[in-house]
Amino acid sequence: MSDLSQLYQEVILDHNKSPRNFYKIENPTNFAEGYNPLCGDHIYVYLKIENNIIKEISFQGNGCAISKSSASLMTTILKGKTVSEAKDLFEKFHKIITSDPLKDIEIEEPSKLKIFAGVREFPTRIKCASLAWHTMFNALEGKAEKISTE
Amino acid sequence: MKLETTNIDKSLLKEKNKIYHNIDKIREDFPILKQKVRGKTLVYLDNAATTQKPKIVIDAISNYYLTLNSNIHRGVHFLSEKATFEYEKARTKVKEFINALSASEIVFTRGATESINLAAFSYGLTYLKDGDEIIISTLEHHANIVPWQEVCRRTGAKLKVIPISNNGEILLEKYYELLNNKVKIVAVTQVSNALGVKTPIDEIIKKAKEIGAITLVDGSQAIPHLKIDVQSLGCDFYVFSGHKVYGPTGIGVLYGKADLLEKMPPYQTGGDMIRSVTFEKTIYNDIPMKFEAGTPNIEGAIALQKAIEYVENLNIEEISEYEDALLRYCEEKLSDIPDLIIYGRTPCKAAVVSFDIKDIHPHDIGTILDSEGVAIRAGHHCAQPLMQRLGVSATARASFSFYNTFEEIDILYQALLKTIKLMK
Numbered sequence: 001m002s003d004l005s006q007l008y009q010e011v012i013l014d015h016n017k018s019p020r021n022f023y024k025i026e027n028p029t030n031f032a033e034g035y036n037p038l039c040g041d042h043i044y045v046y047l048k049i050e051n052n053i054i055k056e057i058s059f060q061g062n063g064c065a066i067s068k069s070s071a072s073l074m075t076t077i078l079k080g081k082t083v084s085e086a087k088d089l090f091e092k093f094h095k096i097i098t099s100d101p102l103k104d105i106e107i108e109e110p111s112k113l114k115i116f117a118g119v120r121e122f123p124t125r126i127k128c129a130s131l132a133w134h135t136m137f138n139a140l141e142g143k144a145e146k147i148s149t150e
Numbered sequence: 151m152k153l154e155t156t157n158i159d160k161s162l163l164k165e166k167n168k169i170y171h172n173i174d175k176i177r178e179d180f181p182i183l184k185q186k187v188r189g190k191t192l193v194y195l196d197n198a199a200t201t202q203k204p205k206i207v208i209d210a211i212s213n214y215y216l217t218l219n220s221n222i223h224r225g226v227h228f229l230s231e232k233a234t235f236e237y238e239k240a241r242t243k244v245k246e247f248i249n250a251l252s253a254s255e256i257v258f259t260r261g262a263t264e265s266i267n268l269a270a271f272s273y274g275l276t277y278l279k280d281g282d283e284i285i286i287s288t289l290e291h292h293a294n295i296v297p298w299q300e301v302c303r304r305t306g307a308k309l310k311v312i313p314i315s316n317n318g319e320i321l322l323e324k325y326y327e328l329l330n331n332k333v334k335i336v337a338v339t340q341v342s343n344a345l346g347v348k349t350p351i352d353e354i355i356k357k358a359k360e361i362g363a364i365t366l367v368d369g370s371q372a373i374p375h376l377k378i379d380v381q382s383l384g385c386d387f388y389v390f391s392g393h394k395v396y397g398p399t400g401i402g403v404l405y406g407k408a409d410l411l412e413k414m415p416p417y418q419t420g421g422d423m424i425r426s427v428t429f430e431k432t433i434y435n436d437i438p439m440k441f442e443a444g445t446p447n448i449e450g451a452i453a454l455q456k457a458i459e460y461v462e463n464l465n466i467e468e469i470s471e472y473e474d475a476l477l478r479y480c481e482e483k484l485s486d487i488p489d490l491i492i493y494g495r496t497p498c499k500a501a502v503v504s505f506d507i508k509d510i511h512p513h514d515i516g517t518i519l520d521s522e523g524v525a526i527r528a529g530h531h532c533a534q535p536l537m538q539r540l541g542v543s544a545t546a547r548a549s550f551s552f553y554n555t556f557e558e559i560d561i562l563y564q565a566l567l568k569t570i571k572l573m574k
Contacts, residue, residue: 002521003188004517004572007517008514008572008573013572013573016573038529040534040543041513041543062543063543064514065510065514065573066514122517125517
């Protein structure tokens with residue numbers, strides 16, 4: 001497979017065309033806004049956390065195929081996970097898109113994340129892939145604006 | 151290089167256009183163009199970001215360090231005298247290139263950004279006060295926005311912005327409405343870096359002068375494409391970067407009318423910009439040295455001179471004519487692509503096609519074109535307010551030089567078709 005078709009795999013293109021969980025959660029417990037000044041990608045990640053479990057997660061915004069599909073896939077993976085599991089997956093995802101080569105790291109489930117490994121060949125696009133994850137992480141940490149549920 | 155393969159109106163490119171007929175030879179002057187990227191022949195269409203350098207410019211830098219390196223001004227030895235002579239000769243070349251009245255009106259800077267900062271901070275902070283107004287346009291690069299915002303923040307002056315049409319044209323009527331006796335500075339680009347649209351700069355300057363405002367023209371995108379005559383423009387300041395006109399990075403120019411430069415305080419202080427220093431009092435050097443503190447980019451200035459000579463040798467009118475034909479050909483060709491939108495579709499443009507394709511982000515376009523060896527720019531082009539005005543987060547931008555060919559635009563076209571096939 002060429003570098004390009006590694007980058008734009010079917011799953012990625014599919015998530016780009018029909019993003020999952022692409023809406024705004026009213027009254028989220030956690031929320032953050034992410035911005036990639038390089039491409040002008042703008043993303044909003046919303047979470048509803050109950051008893052340390054991600055009950056609901058969604059995103060909105062606009063961006064390139066890589067950032068949009070990464071955000072979409074992330075929401076499908078994180079739903080139902082605990083906060084610490086989500087943070088752990090954030091670390092794993094970061095390794096996948098920056099490590100070299102893939103066999104050097106052991107990634108267990110979810111293997112879905114591995115489809116973003118192709119990004120490593122395109123250093124300028126790593127930030128696109130990681131934008132949603134960083135935004136989600138900030139939302140969990142309460143680094144960005146945390147919306148009150150009151 | 152057969153124009154017959156295209157539908158373009160041949161009258162656009164006269165039979166005798168020297169560049170069209172010598173394109174292979176001209177391309178030989180730019181060694182980097184022979185390079186393969188990602189296994190494909192490089193198609194360099196990112197000239198509005200920076201131009202490639204002809205061999206004589208590259209050689210000038212290396213020759214400087216091989217034969218001439220020494221510090222300029224005040225040196226009494228052979229090398230210093232020779233380097234000083236060459237540095238000042240470069241200044242005179244710039245003066246001739248833009249038709250300034252005197253070489254003392256040419257200040258060497260790091261680039262257009264530093265030139266604007268120099269004018270903004272030295273002139274703006276000294277002469278502007280609370281309630282004054284500065285006019286810029288919606289088309290500006292961040293470099294011609296942020297320095298003025300900073301002047302406003304520090305002086306209490308207000309920033310006013312000339313609006314544009316949906317096609318990126320300056321709305322002159324709206325500009326006239328902004329003019330009043332509180333306006334002290336009008337700073338506008340000559341050619342939009344993001345869209346390639348030319349502004350009615352003569353008229354803008356004329357009206358600004360009528361109310362006594364100081365004018366600054368950002369010529370960064372105009373300088374490689376158009377004949378520049380600062381005296382006939384009548385502007386007070388004109389700025390450009392060397393690297394956008396086939397020179398090296400790190401060297402730029404601030405042209406300022408002598409009487410203005412005389413009454414402005416130094417922007418930076420230190421060596422070279424002084425006449426005498428005691429702990430009690432320092433006397434500043436004459437212009438332009440007053441604005442060139444520290445050891446300057448000597449080889450940059452010398453190499454810029456070579457770049458200007460190269461451009462002069464090709465003839466800027468021939469360059470404009472050839473690049474205009476490339477531009478029209480590209481616009482015509484890209485218009486065939488469904489869902490492709492060209493921004494800034496006006497007859498009055500220079501060598502830039504800014505576009506996007508419905509449902510495909512410009513960054514994805516850029517990456518896929520890159521895999522075909524085609525280098526374009528995707529993003530906001532350091533003009534975020536303009537992007538907001540156009541209602542887009544980014545565009546893809548192909549920009550041309552005289553060393554580009556019609557075949558390269560065909561390659562761009564094919565690569566765009568491939569992009570659509572892959573993404574849709």
